[in-house]
Amino acid sequence: MERPMEKREQWSSKTEFLLTVCGNVVGLGNVWRFPYLCYKNGGGAFLVPYLLYVVVCGLPLFLLETSIGQYTQQGIVTSWRSLCPLAEGVGRAELLILIYDSIIYLVILAWTLFYLVLSFKSQLPWASCGNPWNTDQCMDFTLQNQSASWTLTINTTSAATEFWERRVLSISGGIDEVGSVRWELMLCLLACWAICYFCIWKGIRYSGKVVYFTATFPYVMLLVLLVRGLTLPGAWEGIHFYLYPDPIRLADPQVWMEAGTQVFFSYCVGRGSQTVLGSFNKYNNNCYKDSFWLCLLNGCTSFVAGFAVFSVLGFMAQKQGVSVAMVAESGPGLAFIAFPQAAALMPFPQLWTVCFFFMLLLLGIDTQFVLMEGVITSFTDLFPAILRRPRYREGFVLFYCVSCFLIQLSLITEGGIYVFQLIDYYGCSGACVLFVATFESLAVGWIFGADQMESAIKDMTSQQPCVLFRLCWRYLTPLVSLGSFILHMVDYKPLKFNHWYVYPDWAYALGWAMALSSILLVPLWGIGRICVSTGSLRQRLAVLSQPDDKLPLMWKQKYGNKDGHEMETIVLTGHTLNVAESNTESVQQCSQCKKCNI
Template identity: 65%
Template sequence: MGQYTQEGAITSWQKLCPLAEGIGYAGQLILFYSCMCYIVILAWALLYLCFSFSSKLPWANCDNVWNTENCVEISGNNKTYNWTEQSNSTSPAVEFWERRVLAISAGIEEVGSVRWEILLCLVAVWVACYFCVWKGVKSTGKVVYFTATFPYVMLLVLLIRGLTLPGALQGVTYYLYPEPSKLLDPQVWMEAVSQVFFSFSVGVGTLTVLGSYNPYNNNCYKDCVWLCVLNSCTSMVAGFAVFSMLGFMAHEQNVPIEMVAESGPGLAFIAYPQAVAMMPFPQLWAVCFFVMIILLGLDTQFVMMEVVMTSVTDLVPSVLRRSGGRRELCLLLYCLLCFSAGVLMVTEGGMYVFQIFDYYACNGTCLLFLAVFLSLAMGWVFGTERLYDIVEDMTGVRPSPLFRMCWKYLTPIVSLVSFICSLVEYQPLTFNRWYVYPGWVYVLGWMMSFSSILLIPGVALFRLMTGKDGLRWRHGVEPLTYNRTYVCPGWVHVLGWMMAFLSILMAPVVALFLLGIGKGNLKQTQSQLQEMTSQEEVNATFPYVMLLVLLIRGLTLPGVLQGVTYYLYPEPSKLLEPQMAFVGSMVKYEPLTYNRMYMSPGWMMAFLSILMAPVVALFLLGTRKENPKQVSVLAIRKDMCRDRINHLNKVWQQM
């Protein structure tokens, strides 16, 4: 998409499928959230790197002022300590992370003071990112030559060192040997899908922007294959480096490897530093590890910033591409805005805020929703044949037929199923499995999630109402007015269109009708209509015959009088219950249960169906080419509108 259009993540949609432009905006909003929170990880890593030059690693012992009486040193000389039975004991690495680095408060309500050491690291990282990105891809490309290759050297060093440690075989065996029962757990597949989406930067426009800098005839087909191979191989090699260290830790503590395995920040700032502290020359390996983490993180941060800046610059090229440092000034404002939000995450309660961004604003659910509509827009609206022709024109190679199946069927179905599963399997956010966030945090988190999701139907609605190629100009429908003088405000038009699309939601037959007229089949032949009419007569009368047979048979059965009496004789007290009415059923709503014991998570599925149908209808409505028959049937003549309005005015005055 990027190489063909030579545009950013937003403007490329304007050339390919304008109604799906909201996908580009949603992707940039997710990257904006990611820039706020991801760089905080680099600030933590930079602080750890500074501590790594100490004569004695501060997370290696319990002799520090921040350690508690529950702290127990982990070393090869302490194998007699029974870790499996001491639930209250903590390691020096955990206490250094929670009490020294984060100084974490009791909850999100207690924001506390700013951790100045982390704040200074955050400033240093932002300054480095700004000066590496401020000249665009020319400056970023030169820096990436070092930041993208040197981590592989560090990874190779850590891999060789890890494989030579005692217990490494135990960790590698745990890494490679699967648990077949886990394959039946949907959460495992959800984590795998999320990892693939994040690892390949799918859906947020990153690859689109990077591809826009390629020459038109670049072999992007080969680039995609190499990207997948290198990315997967890197992940596999990194797994060996990590699990060999975890096996060493399990061997030293004489515990199962499950007890030392961590994920997320716990792996980078607790488990791995703890393993490094148990090795000879720990400072050397700590420096290698955190240098690798910082360089890998800078790569990711560079790309996210460059993607957002390129997309914004392509939106207003006449403003930001002028000489005078306008792009640099815009980048500075963007960095200051993200830095301001990051300050909140380096307070004593900042870890709670960081988790909210990571769990809701940048989660895999949002990416899966974007992937569904991205594949639908390009595979069905833009068309796979056109995609094949474009790739062949750019590269001289026609893609495999497998891609047609992926673009049209496999990717939308897998993304949609994963999206639904992520909602059904949703678990409220907690911290360290013991702290439960207050209710307003969950509301805020879902608002952040829907802020990107709702951009897709929102931009499509805006396009339909205001675009020159939108629905109302194409069908001859003008904005609503009263007596040709009063023009309704914009929110009235939005409300009206929402009511219109509600009818589409309630009547799926309309969607089928739109599919038919999109191909020019508005008027069917007389023979087809007659055949449909005769079939409908049979379908409408036969159930009455069956009902009559069942009624006669039922009235001849013993005990029928008891059933008829129960059916006809009312219970007056029931008429006073609000549950008997529809409105009352909403007021007196009770969650769905099975046998009054099992409570099912159904609201997510209900809202999903409400959200999905109008958006799909928007795609069907807004992306069809203009059809003369459709216009002739749906266009409203102005003189008929005037007559109707005058008639309604007279009736209103009489009333």
């Protein structure tokens, strides 16, 4: 006997949705990327292009993607298929970027878990030289006179740097020298996958409970690190470097490009993850208000994290007798070199490294939950007849986890860091996201219709969106996104590892293949749909530009509302069905409701 399909899930409470989105957008980039970009690109002056990008691109796309998910009650691909079949390639490109993201993100979590475990040792292994992996050029800052001035020369490296490069990664001479798998990292990677699997295997009814801890506790850790950082000597010098405005830098196009990239990266737009999270909302959830508060929280977290980071960097610079500019790092360099080195100079260094790496682990796990749920949900909505049957989801989640784990083994070899940066630089690049975001806003603004999107939001929230959103979806967002994409391409520089290692030609070709796999998917899928459709070109375009008539507003326009009935959508077996709901109580399906005469 064929087993029935399960109903599509919804959040048990609005709090679960808010915490999950918070965990998604407040991630590693808020801690290790935004503060460095702010310092590097004019301090407080960097906030000008950053905030402009938030208003023109970040918030409009955040609201758009959340609303699309809530309106269609579908995953990334099927939501675009329902909204605008011609733009289905946008959803497929976003799904591909999510897969690339989930592959590299968990490797970062494996590194973080490795450092977290070693933080419990009585002697931190990155705090001193004299270990088997250290070289004669190793310098131990914890042994130096505090009043002395130490300057790193080209032949000198810190103990933290050597631990990262020679102990953790055991970096080979190039991407051609794969080397062996780092078994400690493999165990950490396996542990991270096990955590993620058992948190999302049953869907959002499990992961929605986990985020009560994983999305809130990082703020406790951030507060602890902030208070500790501000009480360190040299902290205010670091904060001065972080925020001191340099308006002249605003004349540099690179500053604006990096501000835009950070907004797209931090607000998780152009990837489709917000669409998936919104799809689990009830139809009448006020996603309009939610988007404002969540974007505000994201921006404030990035800003406050900068104080925690640069207060510690200011302390480390004072201890070493150098400028903050010489110790400032971003990305893995900050997390796995600069902060561990700074913590080693503090009293009770184990306490601060445990707090820091536990915070990073929780921030990363939250984001990984959403990346995985985005992929799983999208495939489930594409193949509901198979994946929405009892226990089939668990099997598919296991298959996805094992597949990614096997791929990631190449990223934790001695040459794995080269592969990691290749995927990060090309497959998950800002150029890909900017290109997808351009077509996303064009499809809604001009094909589905910005007015119709406004009507959908009003129908769901009973609030009329600000006219600025209509202007952004039609004009400002696609123009700014396209302009940023063009700047990215014009300013393109081939990837170099550590600023000196040049990849072989085949590696660059592989990188561009990953980048183009998502970029070309957008137009090629639309062209393919046109080619396989019937009728004249005008007729094909007209049909492919029409939204699914089962969507709530389309249903209302087709059948109307009678006797004060209000239409809402529920999801059964992966398809949007329409249900009549009276003002007082729910009644049976509209197709069987005698009052509606449908």
